[in-house]
Amino acid sequence: MSHLTEGMEAMKGLSRKEYAEIKDSIDSCIRPLIFYHDDADGLSSFLQIYRYKQDGRGIIIKSTPCVDMKFLNKVLEYSPDMIFVVDIADIEQEFIDSVKVPIVWVDHHGPYERAGVRYFNPRKHNPTSNPPVSYLMSKALKVKEDDWIAMAGMVGDWYLPPDHEVFSRKYPDLLPGTITRPEDAMFSSGIGVISEIFNFILKGTTSDALKHAKVMTRIKTPQEILAQETSRGKFIYKRYEYIKSLYEATLKEAKKKAGKGHILLYNYTDQKMSFTGELSNNLLYLYPEKVIIVAREKSGEMKCSFRSTRVILPPVIASCLEDLGGRSGGHEHACGAVIRCSDFKVFMQRFRREIKAILAQPK
Numbered sequence: 296m297s298h299l300t301e302g303m304e305a306m307k308g309l310s311r312k313e314y315a316e317i318k319d320s321i322d323s324c325i326r327p328l329i330f331y332h333d334d335a336d337g338l339s340s341f342l343q344i345y346r347y348k349q350d351g352r353g354i355i356i357k358s359t360p361c362v363d364m365k366f367l368n369k370v371l372e373y374s375p376d377m378i379f380v381v382d383i384a385d386i387e388q389e390f391i392d393s394v395k396v397p398i399v400w401v402d403h404h405g406p407y408e409r410a411g412v413r414y415f416n417p418r419k420h421n422p423t424s425n426p427p428v429s430y431l432m433s434k435a436l437k438v439k440e441d442d443w444i445a446m447a448g449m450v451g452d453w454y455l456p457p458d459h460e461v462f463s464r465k466y467p468d469l470l471p472g473t474i475t476r477p478e479d480a481m482f483s484s485g486i487g488v489i490s491e492i493f494n495f496i497l498k499g500t501t502s503d504a505l506k507h508a509k510v511m512t513r514i515k516t517p518q519e520i521l522a523q524e525t526s527r528g529k530f531i532y533k534r535y536e537y538i539k540s541l542y543e544a545t546l547k548e549a550k551k552k553a554g555k556g557h558i559l560l561y562n563y564t565d566q567k568m569s570f571t572g573e574l575s576n577n578l579l580y581l582y583p584e585k586v587i588i589v590a591r592e593k594s595g596e597m598k599c600s601f602r603s604t605r606v607i608l609p610p611v612i613a614s615c616l617e618d619l620g621g622r623s624g625g626h627e628h629a630c631g632a633v634i635r636c637s638d639f640k641v642f643m644q645r646f647r648r649e650i651k652a653i654l655a656q657p658k
């Protein structure tokens with residue numbers, strides 16, 4: 296192995312200096328406004344900042360992962376002295392130019408070219424590196440009591456950190472030492488349940504989600520929720536159970552779509568709640584050989600989530616979308632796209648053909 300590749304291997308996250316800069320900015324502000332993605336990784340990243348600081352306000356970014364001019368009033372309303380943006384793929388340049396408040400952006404998508412922000416993204420060093428933001432935040436802040444919050448975020452993003460054995464020794468009930476694959480942590484461990492709780496309490500209306508996220512800022516231990524030891528824990532668990540029952544019904548329908556083919560396509564319509572990300576992860580776990588597409592129909596568009604263990608998805612999706620004008624983005628083996636309903640059939644014809652050709656090549 297050359298020195299260069301060794302260096303690349305070592306660089307899975309951010310540099311020591313960058314972690315220190317993130318921590319310093321959190322230490323130096325007094326009224327942080329924190330924008331975060333509406334999933335376990337986003338919530339975990341928010342919670343780590345808020346719990347460390349014991350102050351601030353969180354704003355959940357649902358649907359399109361971009362902080363744009365729609366959110367300017369949130370900034371004016373709270374008048375923060377610093378803005379944090381965590382686990383959000385993009386920030387509109389106009390928003391950056393308009394807020395007149397320092398912005399610290401920690402993310403693992405893209406990277407994008409933006410001016411006037413302090414942008415921390417491991418993909419700027421190594422384009423194949425993709426540790427969750429909850430991992431980056433835990434490396435920056437190193438709060439021992441919040442290690443379970445950090446791990447729930449990572450596992451929710453299909454990731455186990457290199458030192459997961461340390462966590463297993465401290466919390467054998469949450470992550471048995473026998474578990475070494477992130478998907479097993481996600482679907483068959485206590486910490487996986489916490490991840491699912493993080494994902495599920497963010498469902499529904501924004502005000503419901505915020506209410507539950509706020510209670511999460513005060514929870515001391517995972518057992519408080521899992522064993523419903525306190526009224527706070529009970530409050531979180533009850534909401535989780537309710538959403539879980541809705542989810543299970545949808546998953547049951549989706550499993551019926553698994554046939555003999557290479558592709559499992561499940562489409563559904565739900566006006567209130569999206570389970571698209573969770574369903575596609577769960578289906579990939581159950582059918583690891585298949586390319587998974589979960590598509591939710593809303594307002595004339597198909598909001599799709601793609602998963603595959605083998606195919607590098609973004610270029611395939613982009614080429615199938617070429618003249619159709621949809622949008623797509625995400626990671627190599629987990630990504631999303633929005634496609635007009637009227638174009639979906641054509642898209643799927645192309646996609647099936649492409650996938651068939653790719654899977655026909657030797658591994």
Ligand SMILES: [Mn+2]
Pocket residue numbers: 332334336337382
């Ligand atoms: Mn996310």
